[in-house]
Amino acid sequence: MYSFSFTKMHGLGNSYIYVDLFRETLPEDELPAIARCVADVHTGIGSDGLILICPSEQAPVKMRIFNSDGSEGKNCGNGLRCVAKYAYEHGIVRDRSFLIETLSGLVAAEVAVENGEVTSVTVDMGKPLLRRSAIPMTGPEAEQVVAESFAIGGGEYEITAVSMGNPHVIFYVDEIEKAPVTTLGPLVEKDPRFPEGVNVEFVEVVNERELHFRVWERGSGVTQACGTGACAAVVASVLNGKTARGAETVVHLAGGDLTITWGHDGNVRMTGPAETVCTGVYYYRGGQNG
Numbered sequence: 512m513y514s515f516s517f518t519k520m521h522g523l524g525n526s527y528i529y530v531d532l533f534r535e536t537l538p539e540d541e542l543p544a545i546a547r548c549v550a551d552v553h554t555g556i557g558s559d560g561l562i563l564i565c566p567s568e569q570a571p572v573k574m575r576i577f578n579s580d581g582s583e584g585k586n587c588g589n590g591l592r593c594v595a596k597y598a599y600e601h602g603i604v605r606d607r608s609f610l611i612e613t614l615s616g617l618v619a620a621e622v623a624v625e626n627g628e629v630t631s632v633t634v635d636m637g638k639p640l641l642r643r644s645a646i647p648m649t650g651p652e653a654e655q656v657v658a659e660s661f662a663i664g665g666g667e668y669e670i671t672a673v674s675m676g677n678p679h680v681i682f683y684v685d686e687i688e689k690a691p692v693t694t695l696g697p698l699v700e701k702d703p704r705f706p707e708g709v710n711v712e713f714v715e716v717v718n719e720r721e722l723h724f725r726v727w728e729r730g731s732g733v734t735q736a737c738g739t740g741a742c743a744a745v746v747a748s749v750l751n752g753k754t755a756r757g758a759e760t761v762v763h764l765a766g767g768d769l770t771i772t773w774g775h776d777g778n779v780r781m782t783g784p785a786e787t788v789c790t791g792v793y794y795y796r797g798g799q800n801g
């Protein structure tokens with residue numbers, strides 16, 4: 512058994528347990544088990560997973576994300592805003608604009624500060640990946656997967672697939688409250704046409720500047736929000752002619768709103784809040800989630 516300090520933070524209710532590896536050391540081979548343990552709402556702390564705030568050779572700070580099932584993701588929009596907040600408030604960075612390394616490359620963060628506290632963060636998430644092989648998705652190589660017919664679970668749907676460094680597939684629905692998040696979500700998440708799994712998003716278009724959004728996350732299930740998913744939803748909506756390139760789009764997630772623009776320069780920028788819930792010490796024993 513050993514213990515480590517943690518900070519619980521959330522972006523629009525998408526919460527993770529953050530461990531500062533500038534100050535703590537965790538064994539690499541135990542990280543999936545630690546993620547499962549801390550995320551457990553009954554025997555752990557309770558979160559959508561684990562995020563490590565790490566030293567980096569390419570940037571002032573690096574983020575690694577693990578879902579509640581222990582699998583490692585390659586990007587996390589809500590997590591990036593919280594990492595940026597933590598890094599600024601703990602003196603890991605001094606500037607309000609800085610780079611963060613992720614497993615899918617470098618992103619640029621800018622924090623808004625009031626009385627020494629970060630109140631919101633804008634992250635330039637870079638360019639979406641649209642080629643089928645980059646999602647990744649099986650099937651005939653195609654430039655993009657946009658409004659493609661997709662049969663699953665006895666139903667026929669239209670999908671659009673976008674990678675924000677992690678894979679997303681978007682389904683458009685007429686009423687977000689009736690979206691089949693918990694029925695279709697897990698089916699699609701593990702469908703073999705997505706060889707690395709996929710985050711599954713449901714979107715209702717309110718108008719050309721607003722979307723309603725719900726998500727079934729790869730490795731975590733239903734979450735209150737998914738930043739990379741919301742970015743993917745905006746990209747998909749432009750590709751489907753539902754919103755405009757370069758227009759600031761408000762995405763209404765279960766946990767609150769994000770403002771996202773897919774710029775004419777090709778980059779996707781996301782602005783939203785980041786909150787600190789609590790800090791503490793976790794006693795890791797391995798065990799049933801280990």
Ligand SMILES: N[C@H](CCC[C@H](N)C(=O)O)C(=O)O
Pocket residue numbers: 525578583584585586587588589590677678710728729730731734736737738739740
């Ligand atoms: N909640 C995160 C996404 C986690 C992605 C993870 N579920 C995966 O790609 O495996 C976000 O705010 O972008």
